[in-house]
Amino acid sequence: KNEVEQSPQNLTAQEGEFITINCSYSVGISALHWLQQHPGGGIVSLFMLSSGKKKHGRLIATINIQEKHSSLHITASHPRDSAVYICAPHSEAAGNKLTFGGGTRVLVKP
Amino acid sequence: DTGVSQDPRHKITKRGQNVTFRCDPISEHNRLYWYRQTLGQGPEFLTYFQNEAQLEKSRLLSDRFSAERPKGSFSTLEIQRTEQGDSAMYLCASSLAGFKLFFGSGTQLSVL
Numbered sequence: 001k002n003e004v005e006q007s008p009q010n011l012t013a014q015e016g017e018f019i020t021i022n023c024s025y026s027v028g029i030s031a032l033h034w035l036q037q038h039p040g041g042g043i044v045s046l047f048m049l050s051s052g053k054k055k056h057g058r059l060i061a062t063i064n065i066q067e068k069h070s071s072l073h074i075t076a077s078h079p080r081d082s083a084v085y086i087c088a089p090h091s092e093a094a095g096n097k098l099t100f101g102g103g104t105r106v107l108v109k110p
Numbered sequence: 111d112t113g114v115s116q117d118p119r120h121k122i123t124k125r126g127q128n129v130t131f132r133c134d135p136i137s138e139h140n141r142l143y144w145y146r147q148t149l150g151q152g153p154e155f156l157t158y159f160q161n162e163a164q165l166e167k168s169r170l171l172s173d174r175f176s177a178e179r180p181k182g183s184f185s186t187l188e189i190q191r192t193e194q195g196d197s198a199m200y201l202c203a204s205s206l207a208g209f210k211l212f213f214g215s216g217t218q219l220s221v222l
Contacts (some may be wrong), residue, residue, distance in 0.1 A: 035211075042213055044213070045210045045212065045213070047210075048210045048211070086152055098143065100153050102152050
């Protein structure tokens with residue numbers, strides 16, 4: 001069983017739609033990162049959160065530590081949001097390494 | 111540019127050769143991570159440094175792989191006797207403890 005599960009694996013949306021990506025993890029964590037990777041591009045850290053909710057522009061990330069679950073929401077999606085989104089829990093107990101989810105491939109059509 | 115830089119960007123080598131990659135983290139970042147990513151997959155953890163100390167090494171890393179971070183600044187990842195299965199993107203990331211990660215652009219290794 002993977003320590004980090006993301007759903008869905010693939011997602012296609014029309015421009016303007018609201019998108020939600022889910023991440024569940026089995027280990028105790030101190031924080032969780034949401035990362036974005038464009039095709040052929042590098043990885044960019046979107047959020048690091050350890051509780052509650054963070055918002056940056058059209059992106060919102062939430063986390064429930066007790067339920068071991070996090071979500072990334074994209075409001076008013078745009079074709080430039082097309083990328084792979086990866087959640088990566090960070091566990092101090094696991095020696096501070098990050099464990100990556102398999103990623104969610106998002107395609108936003110105009 | 112004060113981001114994480116990796117060198118080289120691309121490396122093509124023949125099977126059996128040794129290769130070395132370099133990562134320069136953001137200065138003052140005490141944590142440095144190496145990951146490997148193959149096409150269509152998420153990054154896989156290889157190893158992690160806090161300052162100059164290598165605190166964890168993945169079971170994925172055979173004894174052909176070695177990483178160093180002398181003086182807690184730049185890091186090198188060496189692969190000896192490369193195999194075709196080593197072909198991947200090797201990613202470096204750095205952070206200050208408790209803060210966001212910053213990734214380099216990666217080194218794409220192709221073993222022929």
